[in-house]
Amino acid sequence: MGSGAAVIKGITRRDFLIGSSGALLLGCSEQAPRLPSGLLLGPDHSIGHKLRDGQFPVATREIHTPILIAGAGIAGLNCGWWLQRNGITDFQLLELELVAGGNTRSGQNAVSAFPWGAHYLPLPGTDAHYVRMLLADLGALQGDINALAPTYDERLLVQAPDERLFINGAWQEGLIPRVGIGASAKREIQQFEALMNEWGERKGADGRYVFTIPSAMGSADPAFLVLDKITFKDWLQQQNLRSDVLHWYVSYSLRDDFGAGQDRVSAWAGLHYFCCRRGQAANAESNSVLTSPQGNGWIVERLSKILQPQLKTGHTLVRIDAQFNSVSADVYDSATQEVIRIICEQLVWAAPLFVLPRVWPAMPHIIPPDYAPWLVANLTVNNIEEHEFTAWDSVIYQGQGLGYVDSTHQTLQFHRPQRVLTYYHTLSNLAPREARQQLLASSHETWTTQIFADLRKAHPHLEKQCSAIDLWRWPHAMAIPVPGFRSSLLSRQQTLHPRIQVAHSDLSGVSLFEEAQYWGVKAAQKIIAT
């Protein structure tokens, strides 16, 4: 930026302070808030309702295609990627929404690109082989994809400082509470970390890790199924871990990944969260993650481009009729509002499981998961002082929401007076049904007021700095892995019909990139094998 050279050249402590003294010496005055306006968005609910009520016109024409994929979320896109990679290009990839991505969709405004959903991908371990292959194809992973610690594109590795927690009136580095907590809490956190390290190393009788990602690569040893019978909260209590501080940290982590805390989540899933990752990088710390201004949206954008010939957005699969030697699929085109019948040899259902019975009345019974509703808010914030917003991910201890990520953090821009902060909130204090009702019934103003109330502790001036808040409501954001979920997976993972494959993170019961991708690739592999 400036001229001459160093900021600190020839400085005395006195000079050093001139620039920064105002705020601390004067403090800040509070003023009556003025709520910024913005958009209230969410998945296309008119189509959602029609799907539920089955109100679509009859098909007007019929076309043929060998392979049809319904749903261009992470699973559907990766299914297409794998097919293409294996020389198969004659397929169609349908997406209900006008853009691909599903829960990994992202947006853009004048200030920055930002996520509407999934925002990061942890470094993949060797079990996440397909993730590594994909990253290598996209140029994000360089060199040997089988290396323990491959090299990643520095631009995608989360920049420092990555995480911070607002606790006891100040920011600390990292999300595990460390500052100003009691001795017993400290001890329990240490115990917990040691336990998680131990469980992370544990293998089943078949020699595989108990907890790994994708979870299908983990041990099939039934000895560990007992963990799925109780909640993680009960499990923690069995280990004599009761500190509020630790329980807050665990709850934050689980809500962030599963949309529900330890009182609802199975102990198996809780342990999976803390123990499944072993990814390393040659050029970053092993707990690093890959991210971009649009979160994981960069992967969606790249895959959408690769799959452009096959991708048809604004196309909803509304009816499935499965026969012995073909599948007939009715597809609603939002642009023309007409229904086309597509006759295919193989159909991949890459959309959430709860929708499937609505379009395929004759399907065998399966147990769909409970879904947690989420709210994502993108706040456009102005006049930012560099030292105020330093980290990528900022969380408030005992906050209402899950904190926010700074979507401009990954840019190389030096001067960033405007930012987009992506705020995450899971409605985990209510049962999913009620929570969904509340999510949809509350006004923009109600949410905005609540978000500022949550962030005010750490950012007393945010309301004045914020010029717009756009909200995205996810009524069925992600599967909650409640106790017993592992046993319902069997019904979900069975072959429903020789010509219909299911590919969605719901098959794992935990909603994560690696899981969605795994099932997308698996579906493609089954099709290739037939």
Add this chain to the structure above:
Amino acid sequence: MQFALLVSVFVIASCGLIYELVAGALSSYLLGDSITQFSTVIGTYLFAMGVGSWLSRHIHVRIAERFIIIEIMVGLLGGFSAAILFLCFAFAGEPFRIILYFLVSLIGILVGIEIPLVMRLLEKDLKLSELVSSVLSVDYLGALLVSVLFPLLLAPHLGFVRTSLLFGIFNIAVALWAVHLFKKTIVHHGRYRALGFFALLLLLAGFIGAEKLMRFSELKMYGDDIVYTQSTPYQRIVLTRWRDDFRLYLNGNLQFSSRDEYRYHESLVHPALATLPHARDVLVLGGGDGMAVRELLKYSHIERITLVDLDPQMTEMFKSDSVLSKLNNLSLQSPKVTVVNADALKWMEAQAQSYDAIVVDFPDPTNYALGKLYSVTFYQILRRHLRPQGLAVVQTTSPLYAPKSYWMVNNTARAAGFNTTGYHALVPTFGEWGFMLLSEKAYQQPTQIPVPTRFLNAAILPTLFVFPQDMQSDIQEINRLDNQALVRVFEQEWGAALR
């Protein structure tokens, strides 16, 4: 009455502790080394209170009146203490400590007198044992309350200056209340009331005007006369002058002094350019003051100079202002020079042009945003813009004060694939300053400087490349975007150097 006085004790105790906390916090903030500051301030304060208590025995008559006067004095002194200290620091510098301890002692003495006086006012109503126990317990309770409120609420929301003013107002309120309680026994109670209201007015004015006061003192902190100030969206530009010495500050940080900037800019430019007789295209990143460009223009074979600086007001000032453009010899008006106002790294990423020489004159890595401009990614992008025979030179903070930082920049540029050659020069206003040459092939020192200079010549040039032991470091770390290691090390080193 008894209740009222106990409430007063509570307020007085809180006020007393606040002034002590503010003095401690302010001095550690301004001087650093919080342990020393806090313990000396608290020690002085407690001792002064002892002195005050001892002095209180000499007050025999008209206790209520004395109490009111002392209360008003504490209110004013304590209330304005933070503002006074800050102004002193801005104006004076060294006498700051003297004033600090003087002020702390004075407030301590006055507070030390207060409590015994209250006790004596209560004496008539209470037994001694009861008296001592209730006064002291209320006293400690007040202390507890503010010691919790100060860090959590007061300091962050009101700041030091306004916190002490607020508690000054509380002191005055107690004084006014006392006037009211004792109005029967005080002869000229109207005068005391007037005095109290006057003090209250002063404090209120201070509270409202606190912001202006701070701004005023900020300017005074620069010491010399301010000849030019400008707040741009990017920075606050201040130019000061003392006799023939112009100094440029950006956001309060000294950028150059016209007395010795030639040493800095000659060292920045000539070791590279003296070895590039065929250089045509040169890129300057940062350096909106045009000083580096002035040195570059001495080479007539350079055809095009592109200067990329974020701040259009900065480059415009140094191009058009009559005083400022004289400092850079009208360099920015040269037809060879193109000024681009852009974010350097973003701009470089977006374009493909390459250069024979690149001069990188960014501010030191004092924050994470600046840390990016010293990362492997930055040097990789820089490398794409440097021609194979070309040279880049980077200003790299002081290898004497911050050797680890200096050598980490070296490691980082190497990690990006560069050959590096470090050197340093003495710039009196800054101290011993460091630079780094980056190239594809090994760098050869020039045998002469082919253009007129005031500082550099062929004889001293080789000495710049010699690093004495105290400018060495065996640090191995690399500054990557995902670790921002440089900002952390830099802060440590300079934090220690500035004490």
